[in-house]
Amino acid sequence: MGQFDNHVVIITGSGRGIGAEAAKQFAAEGAKVVINDLNPEPAQEVANAIKTAGGEALVVAGDVTASDFPERILSQTIKAYGKLNILVNNAGFTWDGMVHKMTDDQWEAILSVHATTPFRMIRAATPYLRDTAKAELESRQVPENRCIINVSSTSGLHGNIGQANYAFAKMGVVGLTKTIAKEWGAFGVRCNAVAFGFIDTRLTQSKEAGEVIEVAGTTVALGIPQKLIDTRNERSIPLNRPGSPKEAAAGILLMASPMASYITGHTLEVTGGMGI
Numbered sequence: 615m616g617q618f619d620n621h622v623v624i625i626t627g628s629g630r631g632i633g634a635e636a637a638k639q640f641a642a643e644g645a646k647v648v649i650n651d652l653n654p655e656p657a658q659e660v661a662n663a664i665k666t667a668g669g670e671a672l673v674v675a676g677d678v679t680a681s682d683f684p685e686r687i688l689s690q691t692i693k694a695y696g697k698l699n700i701l702v703n704n705a706g707f708t709w710d711g712m713v714h715k716m717t718d719d720q721w722e723a724i725l726s727v728h729a730t731t732p733f734r735m736i737r738a739a740t741p742y743l744r745d746t747a748k749a750e751l752e753s754r755q756v757p758e759n760r761c762i763i764n765v766s767s768t769s770g771l772h773g774n775i776g777q778a779n780y781a782f783a784k785m786g787v788v789g790l791t792k793t794i795a796k797e798w799g800a801f802g803v804r805c806n807a808v809a810f811g812f813i814d815t816r817l818t819q820s821k822e823a824g825e826v827i828e829v830a831g832t833t834v835a836l837g838i839p840q841k842l843i844d845t846r847n848e849r850s851i852p853l854n855r856p857g858s859p860k861e862a863a864a865g866i867l868l869m870a871s872p873m874a875s876y877i878t879g880h881t882l883e884v885t886g887g888m889g890i
């Protein structure tokens with residue numbers, strides 16, 4: 615018996631990093647998992663790993679910011695598995711720059727993936743989360759666990775040099791989270807945010823490693839300039855080390871768990887204590 619038996623979970627951006635770990639952990643706990651990524655190959659690898667371990671997974675690849683994407687992933691999920699319990703808005707990347715040099719494209723691209731897309735995904739999920747929960751309540755059935763997890767960041771909670779666009783979007787999803795918690799709470803649908811600090815993925819590796827993401831015809835360099843990494847003080851993290859993607863994903867499962875049935879509108883900081 616897993617704590618997510620009979621659950622269907624969508625995780626955007628789950629071909630790599632934190633999302634990939636969350637997909638594997640949800641599947642290991644019994645969930646049917648819908649994997650999405652901009653890049654189909656890593657998404658398929660995660661699905662294959664889940665199936666090899668005896669779990670169930672479906673891949674719906676594609677850019678989450680495309681206007682038809684939310685309807686597409688929701689309809690494929692319902693066709694394959696018949697319902698949705700948990701939506702994890704995780705997909706994203708960083709496109710850093712000091713505010714005096716930041717272009718409109720840079721600003722809009724980051725708002726689009728980290729703030730507008732979570733809003734559109736939640737809106738598209740309305741029939742399967744809000745409306746189904748409402749009907750269940752009205753017919754006095756035992757309610758299923760239904761919730762949304764929006765991924766935020768310490769950059770949103772505290773601001774961060776070079777990340778005006780990202781900080782704006784990641785704080786925006788905190789407001790979105792609280793609003794959905796208030797709008798859908800009456801039907802028992804929970805909405806929480808999980809804010810990560812310094813998690814060891816390609817987003818926090820040295821920019822000089824050369825990782826890039828291709829989005830809407832633009833190549834964006836990922837990572838943090840080595841000179842900033844050299845001056846990074848891990849002592850500002852009480853646990854004195856970066857978190858692993860596994861540890862970060864566990865924060866998502868914690869908030870999605872039926873054990874969190876009375877927690878909504880909350881932002882869980884998975885930061886090793888950074889920023890307290």
Ligand SMILES: NC(=O)c1ccc[n+]([C@@H]2O[C@H](COP(=O)([O-])OP(=O)(O)OC[C@H]3O[C@@H](n4cnc5c(N)ncnc54)[C@H](O)[C@@H]3O)[C@@H](O)[C@H]2O)c1
Binds near residue numbers: 650651676706
């Ligand atoms: N790593 C950290 O320290 C950290 C800290 C705070 C918040 N976060 C957030 O956690 C989430 C996951 O990041 P990660 O660190 O695992 O990074 P990652 O790059 O390892 O994984 C993110 C995945 O999202 C996918 N993706 C990006 N844009 C997409 C799009 N438009 N459509 C579909 N897929 C897309 C990427 O291809 C990638 O596989 C992001 O929202 C990120 O902002 C990360």
